[in-house]
Amino acid sequence: METTTTHQGDQQRSADQRRRELLEAADRVVLRDGPQASMNAIAAEAGITKPILYRHFGDKSGLYRALAKRHTDGLLAALRAAIDASSDRRERVEHTLDTYLAAIEARPQVYRFLMHPAEDSHQSEQGFDVGRHTAPLLRRLGEELGKVIAERVDLGPGGGELARIWAHGIVGMMHGAGDWWLGERPCSRAQLVRSLADLLWGGLSVAEDRPGSPGF
């Protein structure tokens, strides 16, 4: 079975390359048609037909997962760099927020695809995974940020748990505010970054009550 080693190698290399080509074609279609790009459309863009896609990626969610992994890895790398770019904690937070917002601003279609990678088939039949609504991207961001917080900030005993909670909260805040901002553009990116950092710095707790506000 070793008589065709070099040929096997060629085949392997060309298969990987083919896969990369297909992913790039899929990328173009998703960028154009959004998250509901069809397998037919992707195959057509790649100049082939459906069954080949299925041979390479198994099913639609497989293709989408491969596609999402590429972009997610890129965004994660950018965020890690932002976290390490400065030494002051406040600056660090602002840089991270700004990097995320700049990314979703620059390529909103990609961002949208990452958040809704496919409504994803008919997974577990029973109970259909009650949680798990959030995109994998946000989970990964939360876990990564949780690690960073846990290892750099002293939160006392049980700080690991707390770090994860805060991390997922912060990621959610970033996502929620970012999505709203992207839709309405009510202010500049810098303004949004500063405001969110202020919020995290306890802005809500130190502000004064409104004169006529009830109860306070």
Next chain:
Amino acid sequence: METTTTHQGDQQRSADQRRRELLEAADRVVLRDGPQASMNAIAAEAGITKPILYRHFGDKSGLYRALAKRHTDGLLAALRAAIDASSDRRERVEHTLDTYLAAIEARPQVYRFLMHPAEDSHQSEQGFDVGRHTAPLLRRLGEELGKVIAERVDLGPGGGELARIWAHGIVGMMHGAGDWWLGERPCSRAQLVRSLADLLWGGLSVAEDRPGSPGF
């Protein structure tokens, strides 16, 4: 055309009632099958066939919007009550967080449906609404909370903008952390509420650096 007033009224009333019945049937199916409940299944549950559904609701997203409105209204009412239930601001925030989390904990299927009401067809053809990924529920929650903050907390000049930013950030935090918590259940609800409130109260800014952490 006024000769049939009473009859018209009867028709109208019965049409509204029919609509309500259909929504209840749809509710049962969505609760059972999740967000990808089909129109056929809903029609069958209601004891009728598809075209009637379409006559009442236009299309699938119309039905889903009507369904979502009901639940959203309910949740919003509960949250408003929570906001008004106490006078201390910190308590208010904790009550609000807890009410939201209790709701998604009690009926995760409904929650999940509200967050993914239908991946929503092929709306605007071109550009497909770059933002607008977030569920309408979250938008509404953000706007409502923004109003409450703006009218009760004195944020100085331009405070209205800031209130909206903070509101959408807080809602995002609640949603992100809540979704993660619902999936992994890493701690009690009370613990999560306290931790998130601590985060909003500036916990991240006042914590000490870890001894060996780089840069700080």
Next chain:
DNA sequence: GACTGCGGTTACCGGTAGTAACATGCGTGC
């Protein structure tokens, strides 16, 4: 020259959203 493996195709399956066209029962005008 027959054989085999692999990239590629056509043609299909089951199920989805959505629609057209036909049927049927009820109250009203003449």
Next chain:
DNA sequence: GCACGCATGTTACTACCGGTAACCGCAGTC
């Protein structure tokens, strides 16, 4: 009494989706 709207309901269809089975043709090998 009877034809007319008119709303309610049905069956039967289109068009498309994800996914698959079966076949086709061409490399390279024995």
